[in-house]
Amino acid sequence: MTVRITVKNIAANATMRMEVEPQETMADVIQCAAEYWSKDSGAYILKKGKTMLRGDRTAEETGLVNDDVLELIPDPEGGGNGTA
Amino acid sequence: MRIRPSDRDRFDRMRRVEWMDMESVQLRRCLMVGAGALGNEVLKCLVLSGFRDITVVDMDEIVPSNLSRCLFFREEDVGRAPKAQVLAERASSLDSAVTIRPVVSRIQDAEDWDFDIVLGCLDNISARLHVNSHARYHGAPYVDGATDGLSGKVHTVLRDGPCLQCAMNRSHMKVLERRYTCTGREATLYSRPLAAEITTTSVVAAMEVREALKIASGREDLCVREVMYYDGMSGSIEKVELDVDPGCPNHGDREAIA
Numbered sequence: 001m002t003v004r005i006t007v008k009n010i011a012a013n014a015t016m017r018m019e020v021e022p023q024e025t026m027a028d029v030i031q032c033a034a035e036y037w038s039k040d041s042g043a044y045i046l047k048k049g050k051t052m053l054r055g056d057r058t059a060e061e062t063g064l065v066n067d068d069v070l071e072l073i074p075d076p077e078g079g080g081n082g083t084a
Numbered sequence: 085m086r087i088r089p090s091d092r093d094r095f096d097r098m099r100r101v102e103w104m105d106m107e108s109v110q111l112r113r114c115l116m117v118g119a120g121a122l123g124n125e126v127l128k129c130l131v132l133s134g135f136r137d138i139t140v141v142d143m144d145e146i147v148p149s150n151l152s153r154c155l156f157f158r159e160e161d162v163g164r165a166p167k168a169q170v171l172a173e174r175a176s177s178l179d180s181a182v183t184i185r186p187v188v189s190r191i192q193d194a195e196d197w198d199f200d201i202v203l204g205c206l207d208n209i210s211a212r213l214h215v216n217s218h219a220r221y222h223g224a225p226y227v228d229g230a231t232d233g234l235s236g237k238v239h240t241v242l243r244d245g246p247c248l249q250c251a252m253n254r255s256h257m258k259v260l261e262r263r264y265t266c267t268g269r270e271a272t273l274y275s276r277p278l279a280a281e282i283t284t285t286s287v288v289a290a291m292e293v294r295e296a297l298k299i300a301s302g303r304e305d306l307c308v309r310e311v312m313y314y315d316g317m318s319g320s321i322e323k324v325e326l327d328v329d330p331g332c333p334n335h336g337d338r339e340a341i342a
Contacts, residue, residue, distance in 0.1 A: 011235075027254035034255070043209065043256040045324070052311065052326045055253025073313060073324075075251075076232035077259065078278035079288070080120030080144075080207030 003059060005068045007033045007046075020059045027055035033072050043075040094179075095134050105301040106134055110181075112300040113137045113198070115224070117191050117215050118205030119144070119167035121153035121280055122229050125289030126205050127171060128155055131178045133297055141187045141194055142168040153282045191215055197222040201296050204228035205289075207278070209252075209260045216241065216248040220334045225299050229292040233279035234316030236288035240295045240307050250329040251311060284316045 001022065007029065008015050016036055020029060030044050046053045048070050053062055090096050095106050114135050116126060119142035130138055146154075146161045156174035157167075164170070168186035176184050187194065191206075192214050202219040204226065206212050212228060219226035219241065226241040228248055241247045291312060298306045310323035328335055 030253060030255050043252070043259050045251065045253070047324050050310075050323065050325050052251060052324045054327075054329060055255075056331070074232060074235065075256065076230035076235050076237045077209060078207045078232050078280055079122040079205055079230045079285070080118045080142075 003064050003066050003068070005029075005064060005066070005070060008069060008071045009033065009037055010071050010073050012037060020064060022060035023058050025056055025058050026053040026062060029059075029070065030055065030072065039074075043077060045073050045075050047071050047073065098134065103301055103303050103306060104297065105303075108302055109134045109297060109300040110136045112200040114139070114296070115197075115199040115202045116140050116205060117202065117211070118142055118207070119171045119186075120150065120205065120207065121282070121285045122205035122231065122289050122292075123167075124154040124156050124171060125282075125286050126203055126229070126292055127175045127184070128178070129290055129293035130203075130296070131175050131182050131184075133293060135296075135300070136179075136182045138182065139185045139187060139196075139199070140168045140172055141189060141191050142166065142171075143188060143190045146170060149277075153280060153285055197224070199224050201299055202226045203292055203296060205292075206230075209256055212248055213252075213260075217334050220247055225304070227292045227295045227299075229288045231278075231280055231284050231288050234281070234284050236284050236291075236314040236316070238288060238291045238295065238308075238312045238314070240299075240309075242299075242304055242307060242309075245309060246326045246328045247332065247334045249334055250332045251326050284314070287314055287316065 002019050004019055006015050007018055026046050030046050034044060098104050099106055114130060116123060116138060119140050144167050146157050146167055148162055150157055156171050161170050166188040168188050172184040172186040176182055191211055197218050202215060202224050204212060204215050216226060228239045230237045239248060295307050310325050313322045313324060
């Protein structure tokens with residue numbers, strides 16, 4: 001059954017509502033949210049509460065239910081000098 | 085000037101930290117991968133903390149844009165010598181007892197993985213995955229740091245915990261794919277430099293070395309098991325729980341991986 005969730009964009013302090021099908025993965029949610037906010041094609045993680053959600057898990061496997069709030073966080077890649 | 089007995093020992097104040105084992109710290113062999121912004125800060129903290137056997141791997145040369153974040157680089161170093169070499173020279177002056185070996189190479193070409201602790205100071209996913217899998221295979225704990233502007237992350241990979249690859253998803257793989265041509269060869273494409281500044285770099289580096297000190301003191305039980313996300317704007321650190329991915333290739337039997 002489709003669930004309606006909220007995704008928070010931590011970097012932009014914004015939220016969006018999203019309908020997710022049971023077979024859609026957390027990677028699908030990340031991609032959809034990143035496209036919605038027209039974000040750079042960088043790396044992101046998705047978390048629910050204090051737990052990071054695995055990208056290959058479906059909404060059903062993750063146990064998403066209506067009104068769940070997920071957080072989209074940019075995953076930093078830098079640290080050298082951008083030339084390696 | 086009279087010097088009190090407690091001031092004659094360089095590490096007297098560190099020995100007063102209850103769990104710190106300075107003798108063990110001084111014996112550990114460290115590999116630090118990356119001699120850029122994080123590498124400068126991490127190496128400073130490693131040497132001042134008493135680590136005495138450090139290998140630094142980096143293939144790059146110093147450019148002017150490095151100078152706003154790299155404690156050990158000077159204007160006259162631009163174009164003079166590789167980063168790893170300059171860093172080893174300068175950081176060695178902090179403590180005459182330390183040995184710092186510079187290796188001017190890509191980490192993908194390194195063959196020696198006989199280390200007790202590996203510290204990542206990298207700026208790309210490809211190199212991180214390489215270090216992650218090799219450190220894990222060779223049984224060395226791996227402390228990885230990353231920054232982006234005022235945000236940062238530290239992930240300590242222990243023998244019984246999730247690794248960097250366990251935390252990755254399709255968005256990481258897309259970033260990784262951009263580094264490769266359609267033939268699978270690594271491509272040198274222009275990519276926009278990431279935002280970076282020294283205060284966030286310093287915080288993340290300090291967090292990395294603190295985890296390394298716990299490991300070197302034989303207190304892995306004190307290490308932060310979650311992935312630490314630092315937000316420099318709010319000054320907050322959030323710990324995000326992560327499990328081992330049962331499908332991650334780094335968590336099978338060691339012989340099977342080989």
